[in-house]
């Protein structure tokens with residue numbers, strides 16, 4: 297899907313900062329549509345998108361180095377507002393005739409900004425003569441301003457911590473307004489977006505929905521689309537959008553691999569058939585998946601086996617439908633950014649995440665990805681807009697390989713049944729305690745370990761169940777959830793009393809890193 301239908305776009309040029317995505321978040325919160333482009337393709341994107349304003353991100357590079365990245369010079373010649381952040385300030389100054397130096401006082405973390413002068417960026421947020429917390433992360437600094445600029449804020453380590461050329465509408469800050477540790481940062485960015493660039497804040501999910509539906513119709517025409525539907529938020533919202541756009545040309549395929557949570561397949565089918573009358577095929581492939589997994593204890597082999605079977609099942613189902621030209625997927629913006637980021641060099645594989653990404657090539661299909669411009673919380677808002685019930689919208693993520701990776705070691709039907717029950721009791725307790733939304737993801741794991749216990753005066757020798765609950769923003773890093781001990785005690789008692797086959801419960805207090813969220 298092309299994105300040039302947004303006339304009010306703000307372009308964010310990414311020089312490789314760790315927090316560029318946060319700039320986009322803040323801009324969208326201010327009601328403006330924006331796109332991030334890596335600096336290498338910025339010139340092309342600038343010409344194509346014709347943005348109303350530009351933001352230059354931070355960077356691990358030093359603007360002093362020969363060959364360090366630059367913004368396309370056209371950005372400064374188009375008569376539009378430009379905001380430089382950290383490296384963005386440094387390259388802006390270097391490109392417009394100022395000076396950048398290294399080796400002065402470095403600032404990492406909390407710093408304080410003295411407001412020296414009025415500036416449109418600070419309107420209704422910071423008054424002249426006041427002092428405010430900001431977050432810094434720099435070693436280099438600007439030491440001479442380009443012509444036309446004035447200092448509007450200073451910090452201990454950065455005499456030019458905030459600068460402006462109000463006539464040309466160029467603004468730059470050495471601190472990072474996009475991070476939460478700059479408490480007023482979001483309001484500064486909103487000033488840039490709404491007052492300086494003058495975007496009216498009409499980037500809403502209902503506008504997005506209309507645009508997306510039109511774009512899908514244009515792309516798909518009268519051809520057939522299939523969608524792998526898990527009942528997770530992303531694929532559900534993608535399916536609903538495509539359905540709204542092309543109705544019966546869409547067929548969704550839900551694979552019950554026998555590794556779902558309790559009642560999950562039935563709930564997903566009921567919801568989509570009843571509320572949406574959405575063409576959905578439920579494929580019961582549980583025998584096939586479970587027998588293929590039999591005797592397999594290596595986590596990577598288990599994951600790969602599941603990935604391969606997913607693709608096989610899909611190919612077979614698509615054939616039965618007489619083939620399909622398009623595959624709809626719930627790809628999100630962070631997935632897109634990660635795959636184009638120039639900083640993302642070759643990294644080691646920790647685990648092979650299952651996905652159906654092998655399908656398009658194998659089956660010669662084109663992708664329909666209506667969510668590729670959105671963040672997860674925006675997808676949730678869009679889901680609400682489309683009427684998706686709350687119980688689906690707020691769902692914790694659930695991995696494609698399902699319960700198989702929550703049964704470390706060999707998977708059997710019996711173990712899966714025990715795990716399914718324990719997981720259901722655990723989540724029930726979490727919901728009853730009102731903790732579901734405070735936790736990013738929670739689940740039970742059935743360990744391949746049996747221990748001795750005593751129940752009703754008899755000896756037991758049964759499995760250990762580990763409970764996991766984490767807080768996270770994006771799943772990349774996570775902390776264990778700090779439950780009240782009495783909650784854990786209650787959950788453990790209920791699981792042991794109600795689930796045959798478990799006589800001991802433990803809680804996982806590992807963060808990520810060094811652990812991962814799932815156990816395999």
Ligand SMILES: Nc1ncnc2c1ncn2[C@@H]1O[C@H](COP(=O)(O)OP(=O)(O)OP(=O)(O)O)[C@@H](O)[C@H]1O
Pocket residue numbers: 523524525526527528529530531532549550551552553625626650651652691692693694695696
């Ligand atoms: N049981 C399944 N049947 C069909 N497709 C599936 C199944 N499980 C996963 N998929 C496909 O794999 C994709 C990736 O799974 P993933 O868990 O990342 O996303 P999701 O399930 O849509 O959302 P969430 O991250 O909230 O769980 C899904 O979007 C869906 O297309």
Ligand SMILES: O=c1[nH]c(=O)c2[nH+]cn([C@@H]3O[C@H](COP(=O)(O)O)[C@@H](O)[C@H]3O)c2[nH]1
Pocket residue numbers: 647648649650651693694695696697737771772808811812813814815816
């Ligand atoms: O769709 C998916 N297919 C997978 O193969 C997969 N493996 C892990 N996960 C989910 O990703 C997040 C991070 O998990 P880890 O810390 O275990 O890597 C957590 O939310 C995990 O549940 C997966 N999701």
Ligand SMILES: NC(=O)CC[C@H](N)C(=O)O
Pocket residue numbers: 313353354355356357358359381382383384433434435436437
């Ligand atoms: N966070 C940044 O953008 C840092 C810019 C540059 N690398 C410096 O250290 O000053």
Ligand SMILES: [Mg+2]
Pocket residue numbers: 526528693694695696
């Ligand atoms: Mg999922």
